[in-house]
Amino acid sequence: MLEEGDIINLPKKLLKAIKAGNVRKFYKSSIWQAIRKQVLIRDNHECQKCKEKGKFSKADCVHHIKHLREFPLLALVLSNLISLCNSCHNEEHPEKLKKYRAGQEEYITEERW
Template identity: 45%
Template sequence: MGKFYESKRWRKKRGHILRRDSYQCQESKRYGKYAEATTVHHIYPLEEYPDLALMDWNLISMSAAQHDRMHDRKTDKITAAGLYWQRKRRREFEAWEKLRCINSNGREK
């Protein structure tokens, strides 16, 4: 995945997401606090969902400290904080899944 994060497409998308979120950490903002966002987090992980790598709805600006709270760095599993964002974007994820199923075999599964 290292090459992905070095790609021109990712750098352009990352800049877009940071600007969209006004360079504010969205996780800190949930709690009424301000922190500068320096990282863009994949709500549904890149490793599991590469097709969502550049989808705006799957990306959110965060501070490095808050981003570290999204993943258990030993197991690389999503934490409760990360699951909050997955629940929040569940509707978009389900719409994407449905469209993917339709596109993969021409009809709904």
């Protein structure tokens, strides 16, 4: 079991991929899949934002509190990761939603995978 605060080193090739904007490569990596699972177990597969408001929602994704593209070194740090439902997740990414509404980009939640 991983402990809160553990820093798992991001393999160089994944760091490079994120910096190059290829976040998909990161989300498909087995190391991310393993960390993601840990976070979901830690959070009981429950959306942590809904929980704060006293609501229960099943978590749909694991979100980077400090966004992946801006803070790639925190990509695998458990304290930077939180389980969220889709609607709370959308609120955390107004930038994506705006683009989506403007029809510029298909809205996909990479963090779901």
